[in-house]
Amino acid sequence: MMMHTTLAQLRALKLDGLAAGLEEQLSLPGMGAMSFEERLALLIDREVHCRNDRKLVRLLKQARLKYGQAAIEDIDTRPARGLDRRAVMSLALGDWVESGHSVLISGATGTGKSWLACALAQYACRRGYSAVYQRVPRLQEELRIKHGSGAFGKWLLQLAKTDVLVLDDWGVGAIDGNTRSDLLEIIDDRTGNKATIIAGQLPIEHWHAWIGDATIADAILDRIMQHHHRFALAGDTLRGKNPKMRKDQGPGEQAPPH
Secondary structure, eight states, rough: OOHHHHHHHHTTTOOOOHHHHHHHHHGGGGGSOOHHHHHHHHHHHHHOOOHHHHHHHHHHHHOOOOTOOOGGGGGGOGGGGTHHHHHHHHHTTTTTTTTTTTEEESSSSTTHHHHHHHHHHHHHHTTTOEEEEEEEHHHHHHHHHHHHHHHHHHHHHHTTTTTEEEEEEEEEOOOOHHHHHHHHHHHHHTTTTTTEEEEEOOOOOGHHHHHHHHHHHHHHHHHSSEEEEEEEEEEOOOOOOOOOTTTOOOOOOOOOOO
């Protein structure tokens, strides 16, 4: 009876991992041979892992990645793709997030730019960092709405606190003057402080012309290029060629390229 009360109290305190570990210990006869300190250490370790798992679920939900199941361990590094696994792993395991570096990913349609961007952001979440995914064409309309409702300032402050920002489909379609100015504000807040991943079909040497306004383009590119890592993907389209299915994928949905 006392143990039932203890388990109920642990769950009331939201110590679910510790409660689950205690129940497990009670069901294992060999646990009686362990010392109190050893059993306590195991229980605390279980609680830490449980909290980390919950945090990861929360971070991935907030990130809203296009490919939520993308993982750097699954990256296709065949020579034709022009993607070096060692370079990707070195980046993912390095301090690019803490140092506020930019990651620039370019390549033709279907070469896996979005997938790679999401895989890097997903791994950052696994390391405890926050992330947000945005498609630039859709972001342009969202920015108009936020300005109209007066929510832009608050949203900008929240975005500035996000550890990793993914700007996908960069260079797709024209952008207006307000969006150019907003992108400068977004990127300026992150320079040397928060990490940014930019992915798009447009080669990097054409970004200046796409941004349009020479002064703003100079300012944006100066900030992006200060500390950056570049990946230029090549090869044929990978769309529909991955036989593995994501956990969140429907029966008729094609797997994402990677």
